[in-house]
Amino acid sequence: MSILNFIIESILTQAAITIGLIAFIGLLLQRKQFGEVMSGSFKTMLGFMVLSAGSAIIVSSLTYFGEIFTEAFGMQGIVPSIEAINGQAMNELGLGNQIALTFLAIFIFNILIARITRWKYIFLTGQAILWMATMTTVFGSAAGFSGITLILFGGLVGGIFAVAMPAIAQPIVRKITGSNDIALGHFCTVGYLFGAGVSKIVGKGSKSTEDIKFPKGLSFLSDTYLSVAFVMVPLYIITAAFAGADFASQLSGDTNFIVHAFLEAVQFVVGVYVLLSGVRLLLAEIVPAFRGIALKVVPNAKPALDCPVLFPYAPNAVTAGFVTTTIGTVIAMFILPMFGLAMILPGMLTNFFAGGTAGIFMNAVGGRRGVLIGGIAHGIFITLLPALLVPYFNDLGFINATATDVDTVTAGLLIQWLVDPIMNIFN
Secondary structure: OHHHHHHHHHHHOOHHHHHHHHHHHHHHHOOOOHHHHHHHHHHHHHHHHHHHHHHHHHHHHHHHHHHHHHHHOOOOOEOOOHHHHHHHHHHOOOOHHHHHHHHHHHHHHHHHHHHHOOOOEEEOOHHHHHHHHHHHHHHHHHOOOOHHHHHHHHHHHHHHHHHHHHHHHHHHHHHHHOOOOOEEOOOOHHHHHHHHHHHHHHOOOOOOHHHOOOOHHHHHHHOHHHHHHHHHHHHHHHHHHHHOHHHHHHHHOOOOHHHHHHHHHHHHHHHHHHHHHHHHHHHHHHHHHHHHHHHHOOOOOEEEEOHHHHHHHOHHHHHHHHHHHHHHHHHHHHHHHHHOOOOEOOOHHHHHHHHHHHHHHHHHHHHHHHHHHHHHHHHHHHHHHHHHHHHHHHHOOOOOOOOOOHHHHHHHHHHHHHHHHHHHHHO
C-alpha cells in the first residue's frame, strides 16, 4: 500500500511527470530510437513545466490583484476554493487515502470508457482530476458510500466526466484549432458551453475578436502581449488607487504602491508570454508522442489538455473573456444574495483561466458581440453554481466554503440531488 500511495500521491499527482511518462510510453510503443524517446519525453515534460511556470507567474500577479480588488470595492463574502476543501477533507475528515485512490480510479475508468465507447479522450490535466476526486469522495461519503464502494463510485463518476466533457466540447475545439489533434481537458466545460450557447444566440454575424483593426497610431496593439498590457496596466493601477495607499503599501513593501501595481501588471504579461511559450513546446511534442497510445491502447484517442493550450488560437478573446467574465461575477455577487444565496466573491484566477477560455469558445461561435454579452452571462453562471453548493457544504462541516470549477460543482450537485435521495431510501 505504501508503494501504491507513493505512486499515486508523489508521482501521478505531479502532472509534469505524468505527462512525461505518457509521452515516454507513447514513443516506446512506436518503437522510436532511445534518443528520440528520451528527447521527446523530456521536451514534453519541459513544455508542461514552462507552461506551469507561466501559470504560476500569472497566479502570483492575480493573487495580488484579487487582494487590492477586494479592498478597493469593500467586498466581503465567500471565496471559492477547492484547494481548501481538499485540505480539510484530507486532514480533518480523514479522506486522504480515499481521495488518492479515487484519483487513480478516475484515470483507470477514463481509459476503460475511452476504450469501449466512441468517446476516445484521455484526460491529462492532473490537478483537475484531483479536484474531481475530492468532490466525488466528499459527496459520495456523505451519501453513504465507504471503502472500495466509495472509490469505485468516485472513479466511475469522475471517469464519465473525464471523457464526456472533452467529447461535448470537441466540436467547438475543432473549430478553434482547425484540427482534431487535441481536446480540452479542463473541468470548467459546462461554463464554456453555457457561454458559447449565449454567444451563438446574440452574436450571429459579429466579427471575430482576432480581426479587430486598430488605427495606425494604435497598431502596436495587434501584438498579443502589448494588447494584454494595454488592458491590465490601467486595470491594476486604477484598482490600487481605489484600494488606497495605506492598504496597497502593505503589499508593495518599500516600492511605491502605484509603481508596484504597474510592475505586477507587467509581471502578468510576462506570465502570459512564458505560458504561451510552454504551450507551443508542449503541443509540438505531446501530439506525436500520443499517437503511440492512440494506436496501441485506445485507438484514435485524443489527449485532453489543460485550457492554456487554446490561448494561442485567440489571444484577444482570452483578454476579452477575462474582463467580461469578471464583470459578470461582480454583478452576480450583488444579485445572488437578493435570492437568499451566499455572496460569492469574484475569483480572479478562475476569471482569467476559465473566463479566458470561455472567451475563445464564445468568439468561435459569436464573435465580438458574443464575447461581450456571453462573457457577462458566463460570469453570472460560474458564480451561481458554487453559490448553490454552499448550503450542502455547510451541512457537511465546510463552513462558508464552496468549490470553483463548474464541472466539479456540477458533479457535487448531481450526487446531492440524485444519488443522495436514492441512498437514503435504502438506508
